[in-house]
Amino acid sequence: xxxxxxxxxxxxxxxxxxxxxxxxxxxxxxxxxxxxxxxxxxxxxxxxxxxxxxxxxxxxxxxxxxxxxxxxxxxxxxxxxxxxxxxxxxxxxxxxxxxxxxxxxxxxxxxxxxxxxxxxxxxxxxxxxxxxxxxxxxxxxxxxxxxxxxxxxxxxxxxxxxxxxxxxxxxxxxxxxxxxxxxxxxxxxxxxxxxxxxxxxxxxxxxxxxxxxxxxxxxxxxxxxxxxxxxxxxxxxxxxxxxxxxxxxxxxxxxxxxxxxxxxxxxxxxxxxxxxxxxxxxxxxxxxxxxxxxxxxxxxxxxxxxxxxxxxxxxxxxxxxxxxxxxxxxxxx
Amino acid sequence: xxxxxxxxxxxxxxxxxxxxxxxxxxxxxxxxxxxxxxxxxxxxxxxxxxxxxxxxxxxxxxxxxxxxxxxxxxxxxxxxxxxxxxxxxxxxxxxxxxxxxxxxxxxxxxxxxxxxxxxxxxxxxxxxxxxxxxxxxxxxxxxxxxxxxxxxxxxxxxxxxxxxxxxxxxxxxxxxxxxxxxxxxxxxxxxxxxxxxxxxxxxxxxxxxxxxxxxxxxxxxxxxxxxxxxxxxxxxxxxxxxxxxxxxxxxxxxxxxxxxxxxxxxxxxxxxxxxxxxxxxxxxxxxxxxxxxxxxxxxxxxxxxxxxxxxxxxxxxxxxxxxxxxxxxxxxx
DNA sequence: CTGAAAGCGCTTACAG
DNA sequence: CTGAAAGCGCTTACAG
Numbered sequence: 286x287x288x289x290x291x292x293x294x295x296x297x298x299x300x301x302x303x304x305x306x307x308x309x310x311x312x313x314x315x316x317x318x319x320x321x322x323x324x325x326x327x328x329x330x331x332x333x334x335x336x337x338x339x340x341x342x343x344x345x346x347x348x349x350x351x352x353x354x355x356x357x358x359x360x361x362x363x364x365x366x367x368x369x370x371x372x373x374x375x376x377x378x379x380x381x382x383x384x385x386x387x388x389x390x391x392x393x394x395x396x397x398x399x400x401x402x403x404x405x406x407x408x409x410x411x412x413x414x415x416x417x418x419x420x421x422x423x424x425x426x427x428x429x430x431x432x433x434x435x436x437x438x439x440x441x442x443x444x445x446x447x448x449x450x451x452x453x454x455x456x457x458x459x460x461x462x463x464x465x466x467x468x469x470x471x472x473x474x475x476x477x478x479x480x481x482x483x484x485x486x487x488x489x490x491x492x493x494x495x496x497x498x499x500x501x502x503x504x505x506x507x508x509x510x511x512x513x514x515x516x517x518x519x520x521x522x523x524x525x526x527x528x529x530x531x532x533x534x535x536x537x538x539x540x541x542x543x544x545x546x547x548x549x550x551x552x553x554x555x556x557x558x559x560x561x562x563x564x565x566x567x568x569x570x571x572x573x574x575x576x577x578x579x580x581x582x583x584x585x586x587x588x589x590x591x592x593x594x595x596x597x598x599x600x601x602x603x604x605x606x607x608x609x610x611x612x613x614x615x616x617x618x
Numbered sequence: 619x620x621x622x623x624x625x626x627x628x629x630x631x632x633x634x635x636x637x638x639x640x641x642x643x644x645x646x647x648x649x650x651x652x653x654x655x656x657x658x659x660x661x662x663x664x665x666x667x668x669x670x671x672x673x674x675x676x677x678x679x680x681x682x683x684x685x686x687x688x689x690x691x692x693x694x695x696x697x698x699x700x701x702x703x704x705x706x707x708x709x710x711x712x713x714x715x716x717x718x719x720x721x722x723x724x725x726x727x728x729x730x731x732x733x734x735x736x737x738x739x740x741x742x743x744x745x746x747x748x749x750x751x752x753x754x755x756x757x758x759x760x761x762x763x764x765x766x767x768x769x770x771x772x773x774x775x776x777x778x779x780x781x782x783x784x785x786x787x788x789x790x791x792x793x794x795x796x797x798x799x800x801x802x803x804x805x806x807x808x809x810x811x812x813x814x815x816x817x818x819x820x821x822x823x824x825x826x827x828x829x830x831x832x833x834x835x836x837x838x839x840x841x842x843x844x845x846x847x848x849x850x851x852x853x854x855x856x857x858x859x860x861x862x863x864x865x866x867x868x869x870x871x872x873x874x875x876x877x878x879x880x881x882x883x884x885x886x887x888x889x890x891x892x893x894x895x896x897x898x899x900x901x902x903x904x905x906x907x908x909x910x911x912x913x914x915x916x917x918x919x920x921x922x923x924x925x926x927x928x929x930x931x932x933x934x935x936x937x938x939x940x941x942x943x944x945x946x947x948x949x950x951x
Numbered sequence: 952c953t954g955a956a957a958g959c960g961c962t963t964a965c966a967g
Numbered sequence: 968c969t970g971a972a973a974g975c976g977c978t979t980a981c982a983g
Contacts, residue, residue: 310954311955313953313956316979324952344743345977346743347689347975347977351683369700372701390722390724391708410676412679567700570872570901571872644969646970650968680961682961
């Protein structure tokens, strides 16, 4: 570690000791008065507060953190924040956490399992109070006592997680395609190494196809953000006669729209598309995607609540489900 | 502050004192050996390292932070991370910072000047080592010694910032519209309260219109993310005969496309559109926008470098310009 | 309700 | 090159 300029540490050099002296009390009393923990006579508190104000006292959070063994920081590990779904998650988690006095540290794992492990370690050394961990991989070597929670994809050792009603919502989506008269329905859904709620999306599709005696045209590619177009091109190479498509994410759906155009297919006339997530609408993209919209604000609220339970050692449900709903856009009839 | 479970603090209860004892040296020596600062005999270092490994020693970062008066954390204040431009900035800043051993705390100000101030204070109390502050507002009460840097919009008191060549790039964009034969060229560009580089975007437009003796159809609305459609509807209410439009952001450009469709205009036949930022391409949106693409990875690199200069008290340029370039898409002829 | 004291786990002059 | 000691700024039992 190099020497660093202590620009704003310098200006805050008035300590609780100074406040105590100014107020004519002991540091312990000053501390109790300032933090509000422990009984203090109102008059004393008033004196201390006045002294603190007069001196412009700013408590040294670093000392507090050290003493209290807490940082009031939570980290979120995601593949990348430059993805609308994760950006939305991060946005709402940050809001929730801020209300509770916590800061959110964002870490992009770039969907790399090695980096995830490395980051998990770095973050633990930094002693954040909790972690929201969103991964596509298996991590069964993580201490199950750690205050970790997840969204959608549940990490190995059974950490609590928040998810949407993937199966039911996906079923509704695919059913709507059937009802619209679509004959050749396909599905593209990212594969995940972990047992993830997202698998229920294609399972709903598969079940429904079987129930209706339709062929199952399912592609479950392992891909990273940015490769959606290639994935969809591959799908259409396999099943060019598809007339309706259900995808595991809006990004895939959007790519499907583009590939359809490349192939001269009209949407929704020749090809209907339904995505999942419901995060592109805020970006004024075209066409308005028909999609299964997850309630990200509620999910963020729930995941933060779950994390707080773990941090404070309270009982927490292993799983919270937030309903998602099909939203009609311009890519279906 | 409530009691918190100390789940992973507990497991890391082996301190440097234990390591020193195990290695048969003083704590000071152990510290020097472990951190690599200060001379230590190779043999001693080996002993200490072995002891640390044997005991599974994990240095307590909180104690270090406290002692060193540094957190190895940088905060970024942005209107919202749920916006492609800011998300991209955050993504690349985080990557750069991570390489340097820093973590990035993300704070959404929601474009609220009051919240920005509040957050600035909270963040300072948390004693982050530096701040990347992106705002639309004036904050002239900030201590100029603080390690703050900015992107595009330079905050009040003359903090260093990174920007693109707004004027030249915008000029090129508008010029290309003129050259394409467009007759009625308009411009919509978000207003900002601060002296911001973004103003050069519409200034380039205005200058060019004047040079060519064209009318200036400029709208500079004050709006927040999510209101782009209303903004564009208002513009077209004022200038329905527009046949080419330059906007200050991709989000506005995208909204322009939608409003054009509402009005039955074909793009690019009836209306050409050029945006700014170049961040939507990664999202597979349609149509591929013609836009002035900023080099966000380079900008992030530069802004982090600028910040490190400030943190380490080194000389830093007041301003770094990263070239942006017009990228042809499907919304121009 | 209050003060004096101990201690959190490190790093860093300071002598040797 | 090394050890003993001081100290970073708080909080929290512990006696009063």
